[in-house]
Amino acid sequence: SAVISQKPSRDICQRGTSLTIQCQVDSQVTMMFWYRQQPGQSLTLIATANQGSEATYESGFVIDKFPISRPNLTFSTLTVSNMSPEDSSIYLCSVVDSGANVLTFGAGSRLTVL
């Protein structure tokens, strides 16, 4: 199955700053997604990262707050902009593993905003 690497694994950020999370996959994948998991909560889909076009955002998430890049079929970034303490969460990159038709996750990036 696909192996997903996320960087950073964790970070502590100051209010008002922005942080970019990187997601690298060891194989080419068509479908790539970004999820948020707030403390003690379930996962919520932020957006679908589309290669060569703008990301598709879910209700409640906007490009200005969570800009996403997808320059090729193995890499994507998610930026959390103008952070507030409410953005403290785990952000997870996931891909559809075409071989197994299964949604596979990275280990996540745990952000704490002070």
Place this chain on the structure above:
Amino acid sequence: GESVGLHLPTLSVQEGDNSIINCAYSNSASDYFIWYKQESGKGPQFIIDIRSNMDKRQGQRVTVLLNKTVKHLSLQIAATQPGDSAVYFCAGRGGYQKVTFGTGTKLQVIP
């Protein structure tokens, strides 16, 4: 979109006993229902899935049951082991491969 939720937030089970984790869903548009296991500090890990036109699927020590009449999904773990301690999420897959997650159940295995 799909809405998926769980009945019980926590479940404590004696080692060796069977575990049953339940889930209710409100939208029938999912073509697959999936169970994920999330250990502390890790991303969710796929356990087993079931197509929406099936009512039972078995894996290694796990069985998923789907009752579309009452929109209910369950995960049964046989002979629960300490390594099964984790948070379990049910999820539904809809259009464009998008997966919607339920609220999660924490399984605690008592040695």
